[in-house]
Amino acid sequence: MSFSESSSLQRDLHRMIPGGSHTYARSSDQYPEGMAPVIARGRGARVLDVDGNWFVEYGMGMRAVTLGHGYEPVVDAVSAAIRDGVSFTRPSVWEARAAETFLNQFPGAEMVKFAKNGSDVTSAAVKIARAATGRDLVAICETQPFFSTDDWFIGATGMGAGVPQAVRDLTVGFRYNDLESLRAVLDANLGQVACVILEQATATAEPHAGFLEGVRELCDEHGVVLIFDEMITGLRWHAGGAQAIYGVQPDLATWGKALGNGFAISALSGKRKYMELGGLNTDESRVFLLSTTHGPEVVGLAAYVAVAQAYQSTDVVGLMEARGRDLADGINNAAQHAGIGSAVEVIGRPSCLVFATRDQTGAPSQAFRTLFIQEMLRAGVLGQSFVISAAHTPDDIETTVDAAAQAFAVYAKALDNGSTHGLLQGRPVAPAMREFAAPRRLPDEVSDEGVLR
Template sequence: MDTEEFQLPLSRLANERLHTMIPGGAHTYAKGDDQYPENLAPVISHGRGAHVWDIDGNRYVEYGSGLRSVSLGHAHPRVIEAVRRELDRGSNFVRPSIVEVEAAERFLATVPTAEMVKFAKNGSDVTTAAVRLARAVTGRPRVAICGDQPFFSVDDWFIGTTPMSAGVPAATTELTLAFPYGDLAATEELLTRYQDEVACLILEPATHNEPSQGSQLRSSRGDPTPGYLAGLRELADRHGCVLIFDEMITAFRWSEAGAQGLYGVVPDLSTFGKALGNGFAVSALAGRRDLMEWGGLRHSGDRVFLLSTTHGAETHSLAAAMAVQTTYAEEGITAQLHALGERLAAGVREAAAGMGVGDHIVVRGRASNLVYATLDENRQPSQQYRTLFLRQLLAGGVLAPSFVVSSALSEADIDRTVDTVAQACAVYRKALDAADPTPWLAGRPVKPAFRRLA
């Protein structure tokens, strides 16, 4: 379909209604209509498998489903059946449910590097709980975050370091330090400079980001260089701080147990979410018993308010998590994600090269967690060219803010996506030749999710 003919009138009206009632028009900034071409932000009616339908009646092959949370595809039968069984039995009680026992046992069998687990609803709950626990255990005020990684929490200790820091006291932000991914020497220098002040190092153990210019610290596949995570482990031990792995993205997509399961380096604490519930709201904080028990009752020290959430142990969400873990183990889902991602990456690269834009549309990351860069005529990241590319994909029936796959994708879905990408690349080439993508934008460019001004 020609992009001039592709219109979303009902979605456009629904977006106006959303903005009238909901700040930002969405409950997650990454889902905002500012992330899509003007007037081409579809509002979803429903989804099944790897496909979603918008309220205008268009069907799309979808990538990055639920911000990487729906890795088995929408309405996965095994997950839905597990949820249905619990719905008729009640979802929340005045005392723990037996489902909490079963879910904890299943999780700790999946992540054998952890000794205890506590469930919550979203990633920010558990990363902030991990930071609070680290501060309590060490008696130290400062937090060291990996500064190359985009998001850890909605809470002040992290958000104060982003461009959207309004409302966060400077005194809070000053307690958060940053270290570069892959650079052990720089991290050691930071820990030495703030000797006995840093409570924890928190990072995604693997990343999809490219190395900065001139750096070879990590590969575009997202794997850490050999010895890096083990080196961090040694630094944390030597400086007496807690090592925290944020496994929101890497869990299940790297291995069922996350990056720690793949690379064999054990953190003190780790956090999980996203794919854990296949779209149902569940997250987890896991780690060493001697640390986690500080948030419990079986110790003689000061109590730590670790996690206490009314809805953290809803039975149907825990049932979904157990079904997800069982499905991954029995059906080899991680391997499927990698195979699908490899097919997609190869196809997109071939299509881009064939249209002469192979140096401008660049697929990056681990096969199970692919993203893409849109580069201008000077090979610099460009929001304008991203807008052009997204418009062409949407018109071709592909909803792809990233190329993160789900196991519900078929080879035919991948092939259709590659064909759509090839058509988009032909337009991309015209814009590069003109050194001006503006005629193909039909409105303002898409915007970064994190920015200081609306």
């Protein structure tokens, strides 16, 4: 399998674009050296690179694609909508259609405003919370990987360069599934915390009994706005979001990823008393709330309406979970058969699977992770995870399990050797979120999702 055209185009990308891509997780340093495919097109669960290689793809556009690439009902709906124009001086009928669809789909939402990416709406939620409470501090779940590209969050990560210290000092952290850590933060900053923001669950962590309910109670006790980030859980956990599963209602919620099946759209929703702070029915100082040129353009809105219709007619989440269970069982059985079940493991919610890769000592290893990705690529499977879509067929699953069985033969050799040396071509992949371009921390200090601990 050749990657010569991809490698040539990747060099051009690095010359023209900082990092060689527009998303850190898509960068070439996240793939084996010389094996970073540049995609030409996709169909269903498969993609074609510029070298003519077809791959079964996982990750699905950073988890945004649940219906498959080029899903015709969505593409047709968008194509029909844009023929009548995409951006106007006044609101279009698509704003009303999308808002009505959204509020019917997510009953806990009383109002909604649309944007183009997740960072826009999470930052808007934080701004509303600060305005509503008159407080400055933001409490983030620091054991979850990502909330926004904006300073209030990025300043608290290993990539805080360029963020003033005064802004960094406004963000405090607590731990997931640890109510006492949140209680301690709220008590230590009594009357200063505007909001608590967290994901209700992640691919590898479900809420302990009473945790989300406890977060809700603490927020009410301290007068803090509760924000649930549903970027990933929304439409992957349930058609109504993770709130429909766990039964706890936030004050504000943020959505993105799967709303448009790859088309750009995100949403901020919440209780009317908070959302109206950015509207016309308030006596308070108004919040400048998501007043953007492209937030209401019809492409994303038409895509979302078509996606919502697909979820009404088909059990999309059920399909993803069924295929995900088959995939996880198949690969984990193959690992056991190869005698390396303690080293490679597919874990997580079936609709949002990741894989753990460990070395001969049982420690998480970026080098062994890279070796696994390398061998999967050679066998026709592309992915930094096993995040699936409803478009993955039984044949796609079988192809992936067969590819994993081939990869495990090489992986077993590396375990026996105690090293990937001689088997891994090039450097190990690096964590996407890191302070320095050349990692200065041990490359094994990462979670199973590739995030620095």
